[in-house]
Amino acid sequence: MTAPLPKRIIKETERLQSEPVPGISAQPHDDNARYFDVMVEGPGGSCYEGGIFNLELFLPDDYPMCPPRIRFLTRIYHPNIDRLGRICLDVLKNNWSPALQIRTILLSIQALLGAPNPEDPLNEAVAKQWKENQPEAIRTAREWTKLYAQKK
Amino acid sequence: MSEDARSTEKSESSGLDPHEDARALVRLIQCAQCSRPYRTPVTLPCGRSLCRECLPQTHERENISYPDLPGRKQGYQCPYVECQDEHPVSDCSIDVTLTKVMDSIAEIVAKHASTVRGTLTFTEEVAHDEAISMSTEKPPTRQTYGGRLMATYLLAAQGQLAYNADLLYQSISDQVESERGLDNKLVKELLETTHREVDCQVCYNLMLDPVTTTCGHTLCRKCLARVLDHSFHCPVCRRGLAVPTSLQNQPSNKTLVDLLNGLCPDAVAARVQAVSLEDQPGEGELDTPLFVCTSAFPGQPTFLRIFEPRYRLMLRRCLLGNREFGMLMYNRYHEPQGELGTVPFYQYGTMLQVLHCQTLPDGQSLIESRGVYRFRVKSHGLLDGYTVGSVERFEDVSLAEEERLEAEETSQPPPADETDMHAVISRMPTQDLLALGREFVYRMQARSASWLAQRVLDTYGQPPEDAALFPYWFASVLPIADEEKYKLMGTTTVRERLKITASWIRRIESQRW
Numbered sequence A: 001m002t003a004p005l006p007k008r009i010i011k012e013t014e015r016l017q018s019e020p021v022p023g024i025s026a027q028p029h030d031d032n033a034r035y036f037d038v039m040v041e042g043p044g045g046s047c048y049e050g051g052i053f054n055l056e057l058f059l060p061d062d063y064p065m066c067p068p069r070i071r072f073l074t075r076i077y078h079p080n081i082d083r084l085g086r087i088c089l090d091v092l093k094n095n096w097s098p099a100l101q102i103r104t105i106l107l108s109i110q111a112l113l114g115a116p117n118p119e120d121p122l123n124e125a126v127a128k129q130w131k132e133n134q135p136e137a138i139r140t141a142r143e144w145t146k147l148y149a150q151k152k
Numbered sequence B: 001m002s003e004d005a006r007s008t009e010k011s012e013s014s015g016l017d018p019h020e021d022a023r024a025l026v027r028l029i030q031c032a033q034c035s036r037p038y039r040t041p042v043t044l045p046c047g048r049s050l051c052r053e054c055l056p057q058t059h060e061r062e063n064i065s066y067p068d069l070p071g072r073k074q075g076y077q078c079p080y081v082e083c084q085d086e087h088p089v090s091d092c093s094i095d096v097t098l099t100k101v102m103d104s105i106a107e108i109v110a111k112h113a114s115t116v117r118g119t120l121t122f123t124e125e126v127a128h129d130e131a132i133s134m135s136t137e138k139p140p141t142r143q144t145y146g147g148r149l150m151a152t153y154l155l156a157a158q159g160q161l162a163y164n165a166d167l168l169y170q171s172i173s174d175q176v177e178s179e180r181g182l183d184n185k186l187v188k189e190l191l192e193t194t195h196r197e198v199d200c201q202v203c204y205n206l207m208l209d210p211v212t213t214t215c216g217h218t219l220c221r222k223c224l225a226r227v228l229d230h231s232f233h234c235p236v237c238r239r240g241l242a243v244p245t246s247l248q249n250q251p252s253n254k255t256l257v258d259l260l261n262g263l264c265p266d267a268v269a270a271r272v273q274a275v276s277l278e279d280q281p282g283e284g285e286l287d288t289p290l291f292v293c294t295s296a297f298p299g300q301p302t303f304l305r306i307f308e309p310r311y312r313l314m315l316r317r318c319l320l321g322n323r324e325f326g327m328l329m330y331n332r333y334h335e336p337q338g339e340l341g342t343v344p345f346y347q348y349g350t351m352l353q354v355l356h357c358q359t360l361p362d363g364q365s366l367i368e369s370r371g372v373y374r375f376r377v378k379s380h381g382l383l384d385g386y387t388v389g390s391v392e393r394f395e396d397v398s399l400a401e402e403e404r405l406e407a408e409e410t411s412q413p414p415p416a417d418e419t420d421m422h423a424v425i426s427r428m429p430t431q432d433l434l435a436l437g438r439e440f441v442y443r444m445q446a447r448s449a450s451w452l453a454q455r456v457l458d459t460y461g462q463p464p465e466d467a468a469l470f471p472y473w474f475a476s477v478l479p480i481a482d483e484e485k486y487k488l489m490g491t492t493t494v495r496e497r498l499k500i501t502a503s504w505i506r507r508i509e510s511q512r513w
């Protein structure tokens, strides 16, 4: 027994299409309206500039009471994103609020690309490099962006 | 559901026509205190609104110790005669939604006021009060412009239209239709511009039975209740909401309810209908799986091993759904349970949400759950071997009532007999009752009481500072009979629960146990 799609998800999806956010897109699957293919462009001026990152986003049954589940599919060198693409972001965990939405979460993720925070790491190795040799870390992030995050 | 049915009837009959009911429409947004359209309105805990500037003087509140939060020691005496309650300062915030709606109204009127000078409307004030109408003085007649709605709004904005006063409109005959057109246009524009403001930020639908939090944010009552199942914070601003379980008793935002019913009765009726359809499956039916087993409390963890096949089935179904089931205590002494009569369980239980479930190779499941809220069983039956029921959420009274009770009990004369434990406890301030409990826990910890071993604290956490949660925590760790713990389940105030925990402590100390 599958419950009908809540009005909220329908409206959010509509608004994502009708008022798109520059540099971000989210497309629901035809066979599963709770599962989105997400694309986020690396913010200008950051070491991810020019990169196009793919993510998957899933709205659990109790959304919006619980946050969307989201993960990077594209490999990325970032202290707050681990090798499985999981993201360390407060609004995806304890600071989630049902007044947030897919749009605001994706904007937060884009902002996280612009401002890596090695003090609250998810990927210890990357965070260590970021703290000890930032120029080198940024160089690696650029390289990975070129290597993995180009439009196919 | 009966409430929703009532609001359907109301909304169908109470739609207001922008032209015919112009006076009544403007009254909906007039401050009853200053008669002007609300300026930065504040919505009070009683659901009524007034301008921030129209709030009365604050005063010190007496005999109140709980909840000990900034802003609760000062209060306003509600100026509405229907209420007259004391509202704590911290519960009276600027109503964000209503403020935005008022701004939109002002903007729309300003936009049209400059373009419609041609349409004349004459208004004549009609006094309500007989004493005045009998006076020989002729009521003032004014010539204004812009259709009835705008003319009325502008009169109010200029402070020339008393809240209770009525108006007689006289239009030049060939202008009636253009006036009517303008009135309709204003309302249409208003609905278009405020559309997003009156949409609930949780369900993205028109707010249904809007309730405004103490921080001034408004959501559908049902949406707010769901939010509070997960977090005690306002979803919009994340401010902590004190004792949110009393939400059931929180009045609706009167101004917004009246405005929505007045301006878009059809949209409101459609929402009522949609929600009643959503709730239909199971409404009044035996739709809640019930597990008759042990005591469990809101906010506290409960660990269970599920091995009987019928309960495995219950668990599987529960995991496919909202992951919640009701926990009831076994009624081993066959005590009668209210309307239910003598049933194998106690009538008050706790809804548990499954947090983790580990299924072992032999089909047994180990589950970790957390208490979400209390409920009362209204009726029950069997489904595939396990108990199911129709349950009703059971909540505390409102904070105002909680505070009133404390003030009443703590201002009683001292007990005649100082050794009368019950009389002494019932006069203690709520905060002192909490302190008594917490100090007892620390004393017992210092004595290395086995029921406070590290293993227990790892599971249940340190004693909560929140008075609303402390008794549930205490009952979860204290080694006393479940039947004694059950006394907490039927309580309706934080204070009542703290009095129960205090009496347990006094009995333990006097070795009467």
Ligand SMILES: [Zn+2]
Pocket (backbone or CB within 6 Å): B044, B045, B046, B047, B048, B078, B079, B080, B083, B084, B085, B087
């Ligand atoms: Zn009041």
Ligand SMILES: [Zn+2]
Pocket (backbone or CB within 6 Å): B031, B032, B033, B034, B035, B036, B038, B039, B050, B051, B053, B054
């Ligand atoms: Zn006022």
Ligand SMILES: [Zn+2]
Pocket (backbone or CB within 6 Å): B200, B201, B202, B203, B204, B205, B207, B208, B219, B220, B223
């Ligand atoms: Zn809602």
Ligand SMILES: [Zn+2]
Pocket (backbone or CB within 6 Å): B213, B215, B216, B217, B234, B235, B236, B237, B238, B239
């Ligand atoms: Zn708020």
